[in-house]
Amino acid sequence: MKAFADLTVFVRAADAGSLSAAARALDISPAAASATIKRLEAELHTQLFVRSTRSLRLTLEGERFLAHAREALRAIDDAEQALHGDQAQLRGQLQLSMPSDLGRSLILPWLDRFIAEHPHVQLRANLSDYFADVYRQPVDVALRYGPPPDSSLIALPLRPDNRRVLCASPQYLARHGAPEHPDRLVEHNCLRQMIRGEIHERWRLRRGEDDRTIRVQGDRVADDGHAVKQWALAGHGIAYKSWIDVSQEVLSGRLQVLCRDWRGEDAPLNLVCPDRRLLSPPVQRLREFLKQCCDELPAIPQ
Template identity: 55%
Template sequence: MLRFDDLLLFVRAADLGSLSAAARGMDMSPAVASAALKRIEQQLGARLLARSTRSLRLTAEGEGFLVYARAALGQLDEGRRLLARGQDQVSGVLQLSAPSDFGRNLLLPWLDEFQREHPLLTVRLLLGDRIADLFRQPVDVALRYGEPEDSSLVALPIAPDNRRVLCAAPQYLARCGVPCQLEQLAQHNCLLYMLGSRVHDHWRFHDGKRDVSLTVSGDRFSDDADVVRLWAVAGAGIAYKSWLDVAADVQAGRLTVLLPELQGERAPLNLLCAHRAQLSKPVNLLREMLKRRCEHLSGQFSTRFVMSH
């Protein structure tokens, strides 16, 4: 089989009228160049170049073959450019799993914009709060809150400083009062989230000096985090939610953050995948977009609550 470098050397030698000049241009020694030319002539069974100590010229066979050598190199260059253009484009299918609340209320409009920027990209979105089995389910990557329990997964931070906040609708607070101390949550209807059979009714905080916690209760539970948010917006009780999930409701006045002097539990958002090979160009671009958006929301929380205290 003819080698690419051998073909290139032959064409350049023909163009320059010098094998040594072609060798210098390709950063190879005269001996290596001479061996390459000999190799291609042996493979073709024909002499391509007539050489003397001072001159080099194409043989009749060499002139005939030069046309095909140029065409072959041109085709390879065109294939290389086509491949480079394909790598620059963001296309194909992006298969993504995301939490129900984050997915519906933040990710959907962000993905709309992402696809407008990359119209050749197809998105397959699965929403749910259960940890996706990234080795079995047809997804490339998953967005999940918390540290992954499976240490074999690749976890890339999207919002590492995200935390939970206590929040309730103004109409609920007008009806039931505003808790001024953590212990007063025992007298309030707390909206509870459950994952599998586990109910998240033990709420933890940090008061600046130590960790504090209490067990809460309420009249409704859901395994869909967005349902808990909707109950809170409707005035059904107090929720303990990721800031990312309620930021828009707080900014719009639909929810009020309670006891902002307490630091809520960490709820870092990570992008998970089974193998680094799944970090394709679309995935990496999506990751950068999500980091920018989440940093903006986290900055609003810091400005609104942390700096004010």
């Protein structure tokens, strides 16, 4: 399938920003990769890349064609999977975006197991607390907390009952004591995070009909959730984290949940994609796998 091979070279080169890197990944020569792109441009009567001695950049036409090329490759993969049924081995590349702390704490080890079960799947992981643009960036699906900012995106639930909890290390609590009520948070050093460009410093908790929003302060702010958790583990203050992110540390005793009779903000974990047609067999199998892993996590302590 010559057209399939040409599209594969084009997509790999676009993702890597380099013809030589694409050639290495596909085990072909750089000259062959360059010839493929030139042939594809000639067939399409348009320039797909702007080339220089050090960089490779998509033209506007190349960006437009890239989305269609990805969908065509996915369609071919789906057709092959459908042809062979459940006995077919999963193949193809999975491009997954995920929050930093969630990825490092849980998802990457889970993905190691997934890849071991499906050795013909190639993984491309993007760890960032910034919401990936799944329309323009080379991402198949994204793991994100809460509803997606764009209502047109498809959100498939993985852990819908997840929520935030207040937590701190035993060392911090030994020095400063544990707040008995959310209102006492103003007396503590609170570790805050930048979320979508804004400091998340209004922490909301409720108990029955009592709904409190406390504006907290502290000497540390990070745009990375993993950094906030590391500060909490080091005893620098109180964090307001997703239960999934800190569940292992709480179970091991490295962190303690505070104000347990107060309920933190809901933070359902979803698998997000722009279109159900992009839910290829590898993506669907990954979703089932991650859902099972999330279901095995412990419940939030009461």
